[in-house]
Amino acid sequence: MKVSFLIDNALREAVVNSCIGILLKAMDIECKLDNYNFFYSPSGFDFFDRTRENIDLTLFPSYNVNRTPEQLSRAIRTNSMMVATHAEQIINSALYKEKLNTSAKSKYSKQITSHFVWGPFFAELLMTHSSIPADKIYITGNPKLQVSTRLNTSTPNLSPSKSVLIVSDFSLGDMDDERWSQFKKRYKANYNTPIHRHYYEARRKLVNWVLTASERYPNIHFKMRIHPGEDRAAYELLKGTNNISLVGDRDFIEDVLDSGLVFSYSSTSLFEVLVMDKQVFNLDLHDLPEERKGEYFELFEWVNKSQFMDILRNYDEGKVFYPSSGRKKLLEKYMYGGNQKAVLRNAIAIKDVLENRIAQYGFSDFLVHYRNLCLSLVKDKAVKAGIWFNKELGLQNYISTLANRRKEADLNNPVRLNPNKIESAYKIASGIVTESEIEILKNNLYEIRKEKDGIYIDF
Known part of the structure; x- marks a missing residue:
């Protein structure tokens, strides 16, 4: 059997999925990491090259029936079941249409074989708003939090200096009114x-x-972590200052480990920071409208500019900050099992899906697939023709220029997966996965329990 983990952000997902992959390999289940997106390059459009082999199960960090038909086509072409792992589970109601496929419930329920969720909170959203039956939902906990915890306990701080991490989530601020309107339309964001x-x-x-x-x-030392894809020009004023550095090209966990204190605005990265026993404050920079706020905002600890400066003064004087026990307990509302055994639960859930589920694609799904095959073929031939005209006849053209630019942009993209990142991720993962976890898998030392809100895995 073979499993494919699709990676949308290599900096955040590669190590976690490598950990799960190591556990699966111990059960003779072959695994691979692959980029979620398909790419243009001077060699053509890579859809066909990357969907040649059969895959038994593919895990998708996100999936939208109407917006990402190429992912359905990927699954059908590789004879694969689709499992949604939901990279973003802390959401507000304005994004339900995009994240929960509320306008395509029937297709969504049939196309996705199973859902892996962090806790009962998101399971309830799937059942209530997407009409997903409980027996298709595995409540596994968040494996990223477990990996973060393991790294926090086994890895010393990378820098002896006083370091503060500031996490950006300002990508929306790059948009003008026209792009904002396009964003809302594309992602069905009801703002x-x-x-x-x-x-x-x-x-x-x-x-x-x-x-x-x-x-x-x-x-x-202030580290300003820029969000992937965000316009760095917005931080131009911070350049040239000795104790400020712009970061964002390495794993988020590494930056957290390297910091004694973390600040953000409204980023959900605070979940990982809190579970690593690092204090994170939310900067009260600008009051957000109620429609942007979600239930999870109850975890936020807002500070104004004066309080921000006071906290830094205390930190500079040697005070060590930790999150309160009440705040960490509240985190459990969203994360089943806290930071324990989530990687193992994901591996067991994958094994259970492989052994007990089958894909159920309908006639309309195959129509979508064939339409995507035709579109991908046109893209591939057009790119190759444009490159040929440029190379053989010296005719510069829009398509060849686009392909070369896209290749360079993709190769320089820090969140894109590549062989070096895969090798590095597996190396880190091999130091996280334990022999006791492998023994639990090999000896079936667990129980699968079905409840009204989903499927639980007990040890």
């Missing part, structure tokens, strides 16, 4: 207020706060 403007203003304030703090506390 009534100009959220992008709120994030633009918040980011402007953040830059000002960080500049002021860096001058006031020269002994603190």
Whole structure:
């Protein structure tokens, strides 16, 4: 049997899925990591090259029936079942249509063989808003949190200096009104207020706060972690300052481990930070409208500019900050099992799906597949023709220019998976997975329990 993990962000997903892959390999289940997206290059469009081999099960970090038909086509072409692992499970109601496929419930339920969720919170959303039956939902916990915890206990801080991490989630602030309108339409985001403007203003304030703090506390190293794809020009004012560095090209976990304190605006990365026993504060930069807020905002600990400076002063004087026990307990509401055995539960859930489930694609699904095959073939032939005209006849053209630019952009993209990242991820994962976990799998030392809100795995 063979399993494929699709990676949308190599910096955040490669190590976690490598851990699960190591456990599966111990049961003679072959695994591979692959990029979620398909790419253009001077060699053509790579859909056909990357969907040649049969795969028994493919895990998708996200899937939308209407927006990502190429992923359905990938599964059908490789004779694979589809499992949704839901990379984003802490969401607000404006994104239900995109994340929960509320406008395509029937197809969604049939196309996705099983769902792996972090806790009862998201299981309830799937059942209530997507009409997904409980017997298709495995409540596994969040494997990223377990990996973060293992790294936190086994890896010392990477820098002896006083380091503060500031996590950006301001990508929406890059958009003008037209792009914002296109974003809402593409992702069916039901926002009534100009959220992008709120994030633009918040980011402007953040830059000002960080500049002021860096001058006031020269002994603190401020690491501004830029969101993948975010416009770095927005942080131009921070360049050239000795104790500020712009980061974002390595694993998020490494930056957290390297920091004694973390700040953010509204990023859900706080879940990983809290479970690693690092304190994270939310910067009250700009008041967000109610429609942007979610139930998970109850975990946020807001501080204004004056409080931000006071916290940094105390940190500079040697105070060590930890999250409160109450805040960490509240985290359990969203994450089943906290940071324990989630990697193992995911491996067991995959094994159970392989042994007991089958794909159920209908006639309309195959129509989508054939349409995508035709479209992918046109893309591939058009790119190859454009490259041929450029190379053989010296005719520069839009297609060849696009293909070369896309190749360069993709290769330089820090979140894109490549052989070096795969090798590095497996090396880190091999130091995280334990022999006791492998023994549990090999000896079936677990029980699968079906409840009204989903399937649980007990040890």
